Amino acid sequence: MNAHLLLVEGTCGTGKSTLIKNLLSRHIAEEQRPRTLIHLSQAHTYFPLVAHDLPSQPGKRQHREHLRHILRMLDWDYALQPRRWFTLFALIDTLHLTHVFRPAVLSWPEMGYVDQFLAGHGARILLLRATPETLWQRLIVERGTDPMFLSHYQRKFGHGPEAVHAYYVQEQEEMLRLAGKSRVASLVLSAEDAEASLAEQAYGFWKS
Secondary structure, eight states: OEEEEEEEEOOTTSOHHHHHHHHHHHHHHHOSSOOEEEEEOHHHHTHHHHOTTOSSOOOHHHHHHHHHHHHHHHOHHHHOOOOTTOEEEEEEEOOHHHHHHTTOOSOTGGGHHHHHHHHHTTOEEEEEEOOHHHHIIIIIIIGGGSHHHHHHHHHHHOSSHHHHHHHHHHHHHHHHHHHHHOSSEEEEEETTSOHHHHHHHHHHHHHO
């Protein structure tokens, strides 16, 4: 099977959703014939583990079950015997890199089987990196005007906008470190690049 699996990772405020939207639009416009396309948004990959209405934080067993469900969706060998001319395209908005920090139930060593599966299926990680100044502008100045945003994140990451900002700056550095340890091929792009430039680089990385 010819598979093109791209994980888009990065801390909040780096522009993951905008980039994925652009990649999906270009893929649909340029593919000459329909191919199987899977897009897993954070509604599938992340929020089931951290939703506000959860009765309690998921434990390790629940987290592993959630990850196994996602991996089965990406594993055609699990469901059928694919032909060599079949092509699968997948865009995944955050997965195991983000999960190490949020919800922080499984550690990076405990994510080893996920990382190995993704590497074995030819997946790639695209990590968006923003400067501390950009994170401040996008997370505090822009989103911080909504009192619900800061009140939600203050409970997790400290009191006040400075603490929230400091958390995400540190999280980004740790994500970069883990990406360097991953078996999955990765590419780091600057969140400050123009949308068209980001989409061009990311699209080439996904389709190559």
